[in-house]
Amino acid sequence: MILLGLLDILGPVMVGPSSSHTLGAMRIARFARRFAATMPRKVVFVLHGSFTRTCEGHGTKKALLAGILDLSYDDEKISKSYNLARQNGLKFTFESADLGDVHPNTVRVRFFTDEWHEIEGCSIGGGAIKITKVDEVECELDWKYDTLIVVNRDEPKALMKILNCIDVNIANLYLRRVNLLQQKAVTIIELDGSNYDVEKLRKLDVVLECYFVPKDQFLGSW
Amino acid sequence: MKFSELLELSCRANQPLHEVILIQQMLEDGSDPFETRAKVRFLLHTMLEIVESNYGKRQRALVGLCGNNARLLSKHEPKFVGEFIHAAMVAALSVSEANASMKRIVACPTAGSCGVMHGVVYALSKVTHIEEERLIEGLIVAGAIGDVVARVASVSGAKSGCQAEIGTAAAMASGMMVYALTRDGEKSSHAAAICLKSLMGLVCDPVGGFVEVPCVKRNATAVAVAVSAAEMALSGIKSVIPFDEVVEAMAKVGGSLPEELRETGLGGIAATRTAQSLLRRFMNRGDMNGIVEQ
Numbered sequence: 001m002i003l004l005g006l007l008d009i010l011g012p013v014m015v016g017p018s019s020s021h022t023l024g025a026m027r028i029a030r031f032a033r034r035f036a037a038t039m040p041r042k043v044v045f046v047l048h049g050s051f052t053r054t055c056e057g058h059g060t061k062k063a064l065l066a067g068i069l070d071l072s073y074d075d076e077k078i079s080k081s082y083n084l085a086r087q088n089g090l091k092f093t094f095e096s097a098d099l100g101d102v103h104p105n106t107v108r109v110r111f112f113t114d115e116w117h118e119i120e121g122c123s124i125g126g127g128a129i130k131i132t133k134v135d136e137v138e139c140e141l142d143w144k145y146d147t148l149i150v151v152n153r154d155e156p157k158a159l160m161k162i163l164n165c166i167d168v169n170i171a172n173l174y175l176r177r178v179n180l181l182q183q184k185a186v187t188i189i190e191l192d193g194s195n196y197d198v199e200k201l202r203k204l205d206v207v208l209e210c211y212f213v214p215k216d217q218f219l220g221s222w
Numbered sequence: 223m224k225f226s227e228l229l230e231l232s233c234r235a236n237q238p239l240h241e242v243i244l245i246q247q248m249l250e251d252g253s254d255p256f257e258t259r260a261k262v263r264f265l266l267h268t269m270l271e272i273v274e275s276n277y278g279k280r281q282r283a284l285v286g287l288c289g290n291n292a293r294l295l296s297k298h299e300p301k302f303v304g305e306f307i308h309a310a311m312v313a314a315l316s317v318s319e320a321n322a323s324m325k326r327i328v329a330c331p332t333a334g335s336c337g338v339m340h341g342v343v344y345a346l347s348k349v350t351h352i353e354e355e356r357l358i359e360g361l362i363v364a365g366a367i368g369d370v371v372a373r374v375a376s377v378s379g380a381k382s383g384c385q386a387e388i389g390t391a392a393a394m395a396s397g398m399m400v401y402a403l404t405r406d407g408e409k410s411s412h413a414a415a416i417c418l419k420s421l422m423g424l425v426c427d428p429v430g431g432f433v434e435v436p437c438v439k440r441n442a443t444a445v446a447v448a449v450s451a452a453e454m455a456l457s458g459i460k461s462v463i464p465f466d467e468v469v470e471a472m473a474k475v476g477g478s479l480p481e482e483l484r485e486t487g488l489g490g491i492a493a494t495r496t497a498q499s500l501l502r503r504f505m506n507r508g509d510m511n512g513i514v515e516q
Contacts, residue, residue: 005300005369005372006243006247006258006262006369007261007265007367007392008364008369008372009330009331009377010262010265010328010330010331010361010365011265011328011329012325012329013268013329014324014326014327014328014333015324015325015327016320016321016322016327016333016336016433017284017321017322017323017324017334017432017433017434018333018433019329019333019334020378020380022333024325050431053431054430054431054432054487056284056285057284057431057432057434057504058284058431058432058433059284059324062324075326076326077321078324079324079325111495117296118365125380126329126332126378127329140284147459168412172403222355
């Protein structure tokens with residue numbers, strides 16, 4: 001006996017015209033913005049498949065920019081996001097590319113704050129998304145959890161030290177060595193709650209960088 | 223969970239269907255029924271406010287294939303439909319065109335089909351002057367109808383064609399009307415079943431893949447289907463095939479639709495000569511302004 005998502009079906013409140021091409025695209029870009037925790041100075045959107053072909057008629061590009069600008073999903077200023085971005089000094093470009101064997105609605109968001117980061121995600125329908133890559137680490141984040149992204153030293157006991165700072169249940173964990181020469185790895189952790197010691201985490205000798213993306217208040221939100 | 227199981231629970235517990243739905247939702251995700259009801263109230267107010275601010279207005283749609291339909295219908299003195307359907311159709315066109323213009327809407331169940339629910343909710347509130355609490359209860363039942371479709375079949379045009387979007391929206395609207403007026407869950411399920419049967423097989427064939435043609439007008443015609451199904455259910459007419467089985471059938475039809483009739487913009491209306499020539503001109507110029515006579 002399962003019944004769920006009454007409010008998902010009756011909502012959400014959003015800006016048209018398409019939940020997958022507009023809302024979903026905006027959510028992927030907004031994940032990047034929350035990851036950056038500040039307004040990036042430059043952003044490059046690499047559009048793939050259906051996102052390339054129908055982006056103008058669906059306002060997909062405007063929605064992507066609106067996500068980087070951190071607008072609300074129901075803010076009508078989304079349609080004016082080009083101007084808003086320019087007013088905010090955000091440099092942006094759109095490119096098209098074949099990103100390979102990925103979902104037709106896929107976009108790669110490269111953004112520069114103090115350094116370049118990159119996320120890739122797809123809009124899988126009804127506004128639902130999957131973040132499929134974070135800084136080259138493959139993952140499957142649906143943004144229903146608080147997410148910690150840690151760049152750490154690739155050495156013994158590094159993961160144990162990181163997990164010692166976390167007191168909540170871990171929903172999913174992704175770990176990958178990104179550079180053997182520099183001895184760097186990226187750990188992505190989806191958490192059931194936000195009970196962890198971020199200050200202690202940042203001070204760990206094995207932690208090089210630490211980012212936190214709070215879960216998205218979107219489905220059935222006010 | 224099947225809709226018939228919800229009806230059975232309601233019957234056995236001698237509790238109204240909308241309350242059973244709220245409790246079931248609580249058992250599933252721990253949500254407070256009072257809070258859920260408050261959120262539905264918020265969505266209702268948002269829908270009414272969106273219709274009010276767009277009613278009968280001209281819109282600037284992204285591609286420019288629509289934008290003047292709501293204005294034309296609102297100025298037209300209806301000859302064959304009554305006040306209720308006319309108001310609901312104008313509201314449906316207004317909100318669908320607003321959606322195509324990147325304005326704020328409630329995606330119910332999806333953005334492309336949102337006009338149907340906005341339209342019927344508005345007419346119930348403005349023409350029938352139905353009490354707000356009854357409308358909220360109707361919306362809760364509509365949510366459960368849509369939820370059953372989303373689980374058993376799909377509410378995505380890309381997956382199951384427009385029957386899954388407009389068809390579901392109309393079934394929800396039809397069930398909502400009947401429930402708001404009668405609080406009779408059984409009758410609501412007949413309305414939803416009759417309605418979905420009438421829109422079954424509907425293909426998703428947007429010109430260029432954009433949510434403008436034929437989507438906007440389908441939102442308005444679906445209102446009339448929803449209202450006529452509700453009228454039949456109110457008279458005591460039953461759907462011989464129960465709602466749950468209609469949804470299962472819809473899922474099978476959706477699965478057997480060829481790829482080009484599932485939001486790819488390759489078949490149906492999107493493949494007509496006119497659609498193709500409009501699209502070529504759009505690709506050359508970036509918009510349709512001045513191309514399509516509004």
